[in-house]
Amino acid sequence: MNEPRFPKCVKVSSKPSNFCPGCGHSITLKNLGFVLDELKAAPETVFATDIGCSLLAWDYFDIDTVQTHHGRVTALASGLKRALPKSNIIAYMGDGGGYAIGLQYLIGAVRRDDPMMVILVNNTVYAMTGGQMAPTTIKGENTTSSPGGIFADEEPLQGPELLATLCHEDAYIARTTVDNQVQLQNYLKKAFATQKSGHFAFVEVLSYCPTNWKTDAKRTIDFLDHLKQTYRVGVIHGE
Amino acid sequence: MELLTGNEIIVKAAIAAGADAFFGYPITPTTEILTHWSEEAAKNKGLIFLQTEDEIAAGFGVIGAALGGKKSWTATAGVGHLLMQDPIVMAESMRIPFVAYIGQRGGPSTGTVIYSQQELSVARDGGNGEGMRLVLGPSNLQELYDFTILAFDWAWRYSLPVIILGDGYLSKMTGQVEIKKGIRTMPAKPYLQNDRKPINIRNCYSLEEELGQVLHRELKDFSEIRKVVEKSETQSCVDAELVIFAWGSVAGAAKEAVGNLRSEGKKVGLFRPITLKPFSETRAKQAVRTAKTILIVESAQGKFGRLVKEALFGLADIKIEELYKPAEGIMAAEIEARVREILS
Numbered sequence: 129m130n131e132p133r134f135p136k137c138v139k140v141s142s143k144p145s146n147f148c149p150g151c152g153h154s155i156t157l158k159n160l161g162f163v164l165d166e167l168k169a170a171p172e173t174v175f176a177t178d179i180g181c182s183l184l185a186w187d188y189f190d191i192d193t194v195q196t197h198h199g200r201v202t203a204l205a206s207g208l209k210r211a212l213p214k215s216n217i218i219a220y221m222g223d224g225g226g227y228a229i230g231l232q233y234l235i236g237a238v239r240r241d242d243p244m245m246v247i248l249v250n251n252t253v254y255a256m257t258g259g260q261m262a263p264t265t266i267k268g269e270n271t272t273s274s275p276g277g278i279f280a281d282e283e284p285l286q287g288p289e290l291l292a293t294l295c296h297e298d299a300y301i302a303r304t305t306v307d308n309q310v311q312l313q314n315y316l317k318k319a320f321a322t323q324k325s326g327h328f329a330f331v332e333v334l335s336y337c338p339t340n341w342k343t344d345a346k347r348t349i350d351f352l353d354h355l356k357q358t359y360r361v362g363v364i365h366g367e
Numbered sequence: 368m369e370l371l372t373g374n375e376i377i378v379k380a381a382i383a384a385g386a387d388a389f390f391g392y393p394i395t396p397t398t399e400i401l402t403h404w405s406e407e408a409a410k411n412k413g414l415i416f417l418q419t420e421d422e423i424a425a426g427f428g429v430i431g432a433a434l435g436g437k438k439s440w441t442a443t444a445g446v447g448h449l450l451m452q453d454p455i456v457m458a459e460s461m462r463i464p465f466v467a468y469i470g471q472r473g474g475p476s477t478g479t480v481i482y483s484q485q486e487l488s489v490a491r492d493g494g495n496g497e498g499m500r501l502v503l504g505p506s507n508l509q510e511l512y513d514f515t516i517l518a519f520d521w522a523w524r525y526s527l528p529v530i531i532l533g534d535g536y537l538s539k540m541t542g543q544v545e546i547k548k549g550i551r552t553m554p555a556k557p558y559l560q561n562d563r564k565p566i567n568i569r570n571c572y573s574l575e576e577e578l579g580q581v582l583h584r585e586l587k588d589f590s591e592i593r594k595v596v597e598k599s600e601t602q603s604c605v606d607a608e609l610v611i612f613a614w615g616s617v618a619g620a621a622k623e624a625v626g627n628l629r630s631e632g633k634k635v636g637l638f639r640p641i642t643l644k645p646f647s648e649t650r651a652k653q654a655v656r657t658a659k660t661i662l663i664v665e666s667a668q669g670k671f672g673r674l675v676k677e678a679l680f681g682l683a684d685i686k687i688e689e690l691y692k693p694a695e696g697i698m699a700a701e702i703e704a705r706v707r708e709i710l711s
Contacts, residue, residue, distance in 0.1 A: 139567070174434075174559050179571075187567040192559040194434060195569040196457065200427045203419065207390060207428030208559075210415045211435025215560050233427075236420040 135161025137170040139190040146184040150348060152306040152335025153181055156249055157188050159309050160218075163316045164191070169216055174208060176201045178221035178230070180256040182249065185220060199230010202237050202246065209244045216323055217244040224254045227263040227285050234291065238328050241296035245319040245329040248287060251337035252355065259340030266358050271340070284358055288332050292365040298327045300366035303359060305334040307352055315363075322366070334359055368543040373511050373533065374399035376544055377468050380515035381440060382407065384552045386466070388415035388439035390428035392447060395480035396535035397470040400442040415439070422447040426454025426465075433464050434568075436557030438519060440466035444535070445474060448486055449493070455528045456494030460570035462585070463558070464522035464529075468515065471534040473694035482535040483694040484615060484666040487674075490532045491644045497582060499589045500528040501596060502644040504615040506622075508542040514641075520552035525592050532643060534666075536616050536696065597650070598641035603629055604654040607636030609706060612651075612675045613664040614640050616696070621664055623699035628706055635706055640674075648678040655679065660686040660709060664702055668693045 138161050147154045164170045170191045177185050179197035186195040196204050205219040226234055226248040234246065253271050254260040260273035263285035267277075274280035288301045295301060300322035302315045312333065319329035334355055338348045371379070377400055381389075389408070391401040401418065408416035415432060419425040425441045432439035443451050448469050458465035471486040473479030492498035501521055503514040511533060518529040559566065572578040600618075602625050604610055613621040618639040628635040638654035640646050655661060661679070665671040668691050679685065690697070690705050 171565075172560070183569070183571050186569040186571065189567075190565055192565045193567040194461075194559065195567075195571060196427065198453075200423060200454070200457075203424035203427035204431040204434075206417065206419075206424070207388070207431025207433075207439065208435050209431075210417065210428075211388065211432040211437040211439070212557075212560050215435075232420045233424050236424060 135165050137161050137164045137189050137191055139187055142187040145188060147181070148339045150336055150338040152251060152333065152337065153185065153249055155306040155309065156247065156312070156333050156335065157185055159312045160247065160316055161189065163313050163320065167317065167320055169320060172214065173216040173218060174212065175218050175220060176205050176208065178225040180222045180225060180254065182220050182222050182225065199225040199233055201225065202230055202233035205244050206237050206242050209242055216320060219244060219246045221248055223248060223250040223252065223264040224262045227287050235294060238291045238295050238299065241299060241328045243323050243326045243328065245323045248332045249335045250332050251335045253337055253340045255337050255340050266355065288330060288364040291330055295365055296327055298325065300327065300329040301364045303332040303334065303361050303364060305352060305356070305361055306336060307349065334361065370541050370543060372399065372541050373508055373538040375403055376508055376512045377442070377515050378403040378407065379546060380512045381519065383547065383550050384516040384519035386438045386440055386519060387413060388432040388437040389441065390417045390419055390425040390439065391441050392419055392422050392425050392443065394444050394447040396472060396538040397442040397444050397468065400468060422450035423453050426451050429465055430454055430458055430463050434558045435560065436555050438523065438555045442468040442470070444470040445472040445478060446476060448489060452489060452493040455500065456496055457570060458528045459494060459496055459499050461568055462526040464526055466518050466522045466529050468531045468533060470538040471532065479694060480535065482666065482696055484534065484617065485670065485694060486532065487643060487667065487670045490530045497586060498644065499585060500530060500644060501642065502530045502532050504532050504641060504643045505537060506615050506618040508537065508540060509544045511537055512544045516550055516552060521596065523553040523555055532615065534616055593645035596642055597645050597647040599647045599650045600639045600641060601654050602637040604636035604638060606634055607658050608634040609660045609662060609710060610636045610638055610655050610658045611662045611664055611702065612638050614643060614671055617664055617666060620697055620699045621702055624702035624706065627699065627703055633706065633710060646674050646678060651675065651678040652682065655682065655685060658685060660688060662688045662690060662706060662709065664690045664697060666692055666695060666697060
């Protein structure tokens with residue numbers, strides 16, 4: 129029997145990772161690892177994580193990594209890129225960090241067209257703190273701070289669409305999902321290429337959170353499908 | 368010699384110390400540091416400049432650039448200083464060099480754009496940790512220049528945040544300073560992308576004991592560093608019956624007052640900490656050996672006073688007098704009048 133395929137740039141000593149079973153972070157990170165391997169980009173890449181579940185990736189890869197909090201990862205990445213213009217800089221965050229408490233840093237980075245890539249994992253909740261509603265929570269979604277769907281009455285934030293109104297012509301902005309790993313890898317590769325060409329790249333990944341959605345396998349997959357009705361999957365800006 | 372403002376002097380000192388990246392957000396009274404740096408960076412492609420969305424972004428930009436091997440820094444004041452504590456406490460947690468000039472303004476909140484000594488506690492301990500940072504308190508323009516250079520040396524020598532805690536008077540004052548040539552400070556090194564084995568840097572721990580061990584080690588290291596960096600100054604304390612305690616701009620006024628009172632034959636001295644963190648408790652105690660009374664003078668309601676009382680704890684026979692003027696300047700004449708009143 130073949131061994132399961134796993135990226136070479138992952139840090140074996142830190143596995144198994146701390147993510148919950150069924151978590152979309154593991155799928156996203158594994159695919160990012162394959163892309164880093166394929167592009168032979170690991171040695172010249174810095175991976176910066178945020179707070180919440182994204183920080184559990186602080187030792188996921190055997191590459192230079194730094195961990196921050198509260199959406200500040202984007203601001204740190206902007207400073208890092210200026211000091212290390214030849215390195216690939218990846219800012220990795222969740223929807224709370226990126227779209228609520230750290231949104232102005234994202235807006236700053238996209239307006240300046242900072243040549244770095246942002247991966248934002250959108251699972252519609254603050255997962256680490258127990259599943260409170262986020263800017264991405266859909267209308268009527270049941271979370272621990274919108275019990276029975278009450279209070280979840282705002283229009284969900286369309287991050288990539290918002291950033292696309294502010295970005296440079298040659299920037300790349302896309303939304304993909306953890307249930308389409310071919311597309312996920314392709315978009316990440318395009319994001320690397322965009323950064324290399326000197327522009328800002330942003331990939332939102334619609335992701336599973338069975339722990340906080342309180343869903344079994346089938347209902348987890350179904351809810352992600354349901355989210356695609358609110359969040360358009362595809363390239364939002366660029367080719 | 369050229370006439371320069373405090374803010375211009377700070378930029379000249381930073382460049383002399385090898386600074387090559389500045390991240391900041393405009394706020395009075397430190398805005399001209401940002402604008403002077405932008406003028407320098409416009410002339411020199413080797414200097415990084417970014418005007419950020421807020422002070423938090425500025426501070427995290429400083430950390431990012433420091434991780435990449437740049438001598439990066441920022442300047443802010445007042446409520447901007449409060450936001451800046453977020454990145455400063457992260458630099459503290461990960462032992463990343465960080466230099467910030469703080470030009471204290473009046474508070475609480477927006478207060479005034481001019482002056483105070485109210486940001487002392489925030490500078491010393493403004494975080495959710497143990498306050499492992501170094502704080503220097505300049506009292507004149509030459510010290511502003513010299514201490515800014517020293518801050519860049521210490522930040523990279525000890526991998527710690529270093530704050531130069533000035534105020535609006537110092538920032539906006541015009542004067543002459545001796546610009547030194549051939550200054551050597553601790554060089555910067557890249558923490559990431561440095562041809563060594565990749566590293567994973569974090570400040571989040573799963574277990575109390577795990578973080579406890581890290582803090583124990585860091586605090587031990589900090590107590591070693593404090594022995595080397597502690598600085599203070601005394602004036603006429605040898606036979607003093609009354610010792611004035613003051614720091615920063617107020618210490619400048621207090622020096623003048625001590626000179627005038629001594630010429631009247633009054634046995635008055637001054638103890639002035641140069642490092643507000645660490646505060647030299649040993650030297651503070653030595654300064655009051657012959658004193659019956661101390662007079663604490665500050666432009667805040669006892670923030671410095673609490674430090675002094677803690678340092679002198681146990682010396683029960685010393686009488687403590689206070690001259691507190693929150694967010695207002697203090698002249699030598701006011702200090703002299705108070706001392707005459709106490710000694711009469």
